[in-house]
Amino acid sequence: MTWTNPTDPVHNRRMSIVRSPDPAPGFAPIAPDAAGMPLYRAVRRALLRSIEEGKLPPGAALPNETDLAAAFDVAVGTLRRAVDDLVAEHILVRRQGRGTFVATHTRDRFLFQFFHVERSDGLREAPAVELLSFERIRMDEDAAAALATRAGTPAFQIENRLKLQGTAVVHDRIVIPAALFRGLTEKRVRERPSTIYHLYQSEFGVTVVRARERLSAVAADRAIARALGVPPGVPVLQVRRTAIALGGRPVEYRVSTIVTTAHDYVNQLSRPS
Amino acid sequence: MTWTNPTDPVHNRRMSIVRSPDPAPGFAPIAPDAAGMPLYRAVRRALLRSIEEGKLPPGAALPNETDLAAAFDVAVGTLRRAVDDLVAEHILVRRQGRGTFVATHTRDRFLFQFFHVERSDGLREAPAVELLSFERIRMDEDAAAALATRAGTPAFQIENRLKLQGTAVVHDRIVIPAALFRGLTEKRVRERPSTIYHLYQSEFGVTVVRARERLSAVAADRAIARALGVPPGVPVLQVRRTAIALGGRPVEYRVSTIVTTAHDYVNQLSRPS
DNA sequence: TCGTCCATGTCATCTATATGACTTGGTTGA
């Protein structure tokens, strides 16, 4: 037999009638008025916090919509609205018929969201990454400013060379705070099975969700020129990226240098829906 | 007295009961099954076509949600879903308490959506535009390819110099098909009251909704160097933009050349919601 | 005259529910 829960006529919210067992444990009802914020925003925040705290690790399945809505004590439509937002931010992934999952940093996602270099004729391809160096350093002024800390803060610096169709196209210098990545070694970087963002996520609980980039054109210095096999002084595209993790904290400063003789950095202004 | 419309038990859609006068004239009911497309997509398309055909000119107010939903013979929630999409694409603008309007190309929108240059310290500012030349030309290969036509097609070419804080930072070469902009004159370009995209929209019914950009680093040639007041050969950022109008047709090819000694091209990968 | 209040119309949020589409895994039958 099925029946509907009685509702509170004042707040029009389901009253707490407990069924056993709790179909979605660990999710508390949302306060009716969470700081004047719309309910779906409060639900979004609650979900985000569950992810940040590791209650929902990457790849985990969320409870189904009905149960989760009941646990939060909101309507399914409201829950869906919150989940919609997180899906749009690539923090959750929905699969019809399967469920809703915490997003993981797959190669495809990296390519789509964070790798914008393609050949001039439009061909897109996954780059072959080659580790050039791995060092413990102290941050310079630029990295420190981007990472909201002070110059001299201990960090790891990783240099990569990226090849497309066998030719070196991109040089990356990556700076990440040592405090966030305790125990990182060259071996772990070298032997990572997937992208470096996947490594951050799976090994250190750091999930990159977005980034700001500043692009400029510069002349290739001697080191870059050598790494990329071009004459020094050639105009190259410099991309300075600050990557932001789940909590909103900057976690990576990356300077990508791109040879744009046969490749471009592509950008889509306002995608069609 | 209020009453609800009877519903068709098979399709669960409101039966056509005409009230006088029609509160939302010009909007026909959506076919129940428009090519297997979800209903809200069909509604979105119907709205788009009304805009493209000029039935809803820029700045026009849509009928209110209830009336419009009734005219399309869909639920308000379904209409809202369609409108949500168009708002996300900056094609419609909602103003709570006022209504929903067809978006116009304001200066703010241009800055936000299509102008990505800012000073290295993060200061954003509207550029001062200076018209350098206005010519009738025939398209070169690049422009023709971008605009999906043949080299030699008649076009207008506009050269602009953009200044930020008094210093020249950007040079634009804009190519637009003459066929789409009949009657355009240097005077009209020079005396436009707002952005050039606003001119396209208000004078020629061409509404730019999105763009693809390809960025590369090049050495400034003599002409660019003179226009921007830098030595020839200096590395500059070249942005080749193809702007897409409402129907999905490419309508503008633009090559922006940016001096990045004190400025950057900024890009946001996945905005927070 | 001018400012305050309020009625009205709009979008924004939220609930509740029904039905369809898709995926998975087990059952059934040749």
Place this chain on the structure above:
DNA sequence: TCAACCAAGTCATATAGATGACATGGACGA
């Protein structure tokens, strides 16, 4: 053994309506 089928669980779409927030313009009173 194995392929076809089917049931259950999930998200996707759609409806209907209630309530709140916001903007505007007119009525009203000092």
